[in-house]
Amino acid sequence: MTEQQLREQLVEIGASLFDRGFSVGSAGNLSVRTRDGFLMTPTNSSLGRLTADSLAELDHGWNHVGGPRPSKEVVMHRALYEVRPEAQAVVHLHSTYVTAVSCLAEEGPVIPALTPYFVMRVGREVPMVPYFRPGSAEVDVELRAAARQGPAVVLANHGSIVAGESLEAASNAAEELEVSAQLAFLVRDRSVRPLTEAQIQELLD
Template identity: 40%
Template sequence: MSQEIREELVAAGAKVAATGMSPGSSGNISMRDGDHIVISPTGADLAALHVDELSVVDFSGTLLYGPRPSKEFPFHRAFYRRDFDTTAIVHVHSLKATAVSCTTPWSANSAIPPVTPYFVMRVGQTPLIPYADPGDPSQADVIEALEFPFRAALLQNHGSITAGTTIHGAVETAIELEQTCAVLLSLGEKHFQPLDTAAVLRLAERYSSPWTR
């Protein structure tokens, strides 16, 4: 198992924790290493991960090394199965994204409207995945089955999950998603103007961001 991947995951956990998006022992992160997934253990504090104390599982969920993995492993695996280019997943219970996950979604493809260009560029359409108890694999089944592209999702009444081709990318997407949710919540009941369709599609194409026409 790659030492570099272990070190990247530990550093990413520390960065996520430093943002305040994973209070206490909430949240989990992972990276794919070939046919294996390196993931934070169940109940782990992302600020205090150790390279020799990470969980390694195969795609069937069999534990190959380390402590028991996060019970939310199934929806990490769902993202890896959706896109072979995905190599990293970040799941957090951040305040703003969790709050927005409790509200009515903006559309079937995106719980969040295109309120800023950076949301479109860095995150893209973000579906709301219907509620399931933490660790319930049915939620992963929904993620895997959705037919339109996305690299971020809100888990209803739970939090957010973001994917990337690098762990840095997955973390940055999670940060931008949290910022967008903060903007949306700050608007409250005020009427607001989202970006028009032409601008959204132009940005999505220019930055290779997932957004369905």
């Protein structure tokens, strides 16, 4: 894609996520890799009201080189791109059910592997990193360690961050993570039948 096409796609996907309730107000942020560096949603911007010519521009060294100031959570995006060099885009959301899961004081998998689509889009399981103030650089070490396990990470008392091979793929994975968290809530007081290890491995292979 050209940079202009990436700009337009970022605006379109941001609006779609916002319109369907995956982000509210100015919560959440998106980024995509370009030939010259990265495009990112500006600080305090709504995913539902972005424009193609008003995105933050960063170079390969994550220096702000054009457009409005990038989201204060740029440190999280940088961590995922650097740990997962195949990533072409990153989606960070405060979607309702993932955020609810991130507030639970429970042990075990944050979101169980109940469906094949969960495994195919986000992996075997999703790690959770401890709470850090939004925008804090202190999340870097914990987030990098978690991102080495898979493309999706739950942020305690915060939301999710997901990397993908394209902006569309990252968005699809973030949406699958939210739906999987909703399923986990719906069945959490019942006896469930998660995918077996053999079934998970077959999907990963």
